[in-house]
Amino acid sequence: MTFDPAAHLPDDLLARIRERAPIHDRDNTFPDDDLRELRDAGYLSILVPAELGGAGLGLEQAAVLQQRLAEAAPATALAINMHLVWTGVAKVFSDRGVPGLEFVQRGAAAGEVFAFGISEGGNDLVLFGSDTAAEPQDDGAYAFTGTKIFTSLAPVWTKLGLHGLDTTSDDAPKLVFAFVDRTDAVETADDWDTLGMRGTQSRTTRLRRAVASAEHVVRRIDPGPNPDPIVFGIFSVFELLLASVYTGIARRTLDLAVDAASTRRSKKSGKTYAQDPDIRWRIADMALAYDALPPQIAALARDVDERADHGARWFTLLSGTKHRAVTMAKHVADQAMLVAGGSSYFTRNELSRLYRDVLAGMFHPSDPESAHSTAASAWLGPVED
Structure with a gap:
């Protein structure tokens, strides 16, 4: 079947998103209406398999759609990117027979918004290290304490995918990748006042023993370059x-x-x-x-x-x-x-x-x-x- 970008991002939807873009830039606000319309159009689940309620698209098709969305509103596209990263990683896992991220696919199809909490101030190791403490709990859960920066979708995410360093387990050190819910243990700073990409609202996120349940602990790997x-x-x-x-x-x-x-x-x-x-x-x-x-x-x-x-x-x-x-x-x-x-x-x-x-x-x-x-x-x- 021929891929039609307009079937997933109709021209009239893009026109409304483009019309709102300068307003969010001027007022330094998150594009809530964009997110609502994109969610209603099924855009948050474009990378989720059809059998799980998504559009079943591949990364190649999602890349075309994100170019199309960015033409209308760069900040909206960049914010949505961070959600699509996690659904894309879930697709990479499922395509290769690796379990563990099915809850991301089901959640995206149900309307959950996943944010990306990897960046940390001064941490040029990025994926290969973390200054966030990941403290193991008796039931297999982890409690995360630290500060993440440039957290796009900050006002609206429902689950934050992040990483931290476990230094206390018997096999430590281990980098732990997991997802936490928005609770009182997660503070979102109101500090996004930038030169551009203002609509992303990529605010600082402070974690104070934010708990990821055992079923949402995705990976424990050695720090540094890793084939995982x-x-x-x-x-x-x-x-x-x-x-x-x-x-x-x-x-x-x-x-x-x-x-x-x-x-x-x-x-x-x-x-x-x-x-x-x-x-x-x-x-x-x-x-x-x-x-x-x-x-x-x-x-x-x-x-x-x-x-x-x-x-x-x-x-x-x-x-x-x-x-x-x-x-x-x-x-x-x-x-x-x-x-x-x-x-x-x-x-x-x-x-x-x-x-x-x-x-x-x-x-x-x-x-x-x-x-x-x-x-x-x-x-x-x-x-x-």
Whole structure:
């Protein structure tokens, strides 16, 4: 059956989401209406198998949809991304016969909202370490104490997927991946007042012995680089869906630049700027940069879906795609501002908001330093002691 993106993200829904985007950016509010409409449309369960109540899509199709959503509202797309990461990891598990995340699939189909609580201030180990304490309980549960940053969906999530370090068990240290409910042991700070991506409301989350029940403790693994499915699942889905969001932003900025070039008219020549050779070069440069990313994302997402074996190259391929997507999107946004001229500098201009939103891409893992380090190690080997 042919995949139709409009069947999952109809044009009229996207139009309403696009109309609300500048309001949430201006007011620094979470797009509750976007979430409600996306949930009603079944979007939260696009990666859940049909037999469990979802749409049964693959990562390749979800990547296309996230590009489409980001064209309408980058902050909404980025926030929803974090929920889709966990449903995507659950799909990676189920596709490979690994149990443990069925509750995520059932929960997403029932309307649960899953948030992503991995990032910690100053922790450049990311998935390979944690400053959050994971304290084992007698019944197999874990109590988590620590601080997570950039927790998108902060006002609305119902379950937070996170990790912490167990230093007290007999086989310690172990990294523990689990899910906690929103209780009094979880404090969400009201500290999201940022340059861009304001609608994500990615606030700081403080955990004070927040308990994950035994059935929601997903994985206990050794710290550091690890072949465990939880690491590959998070890394692959996170990087490719992030790349999709920023590629979607790039497409929207390119379209706006084309519109501006086609409507602005030069007093000097009397022609539209679409006839100006310098502007034509800028548009072409933007298009050449943008065109490379959708096929890259599609190919790698398809490889995840089809369980291709890239071995140790997976991490270079994934981090490289994310890095290229965000640098491309920033470049395209820079050029679009110049094509559109001084009007794009006003906050009422959509390009102004997209320019601010796109800057967030550099801060997501893998950051430029990590992506380059991964590539250097893959091609040159590890740094000698």
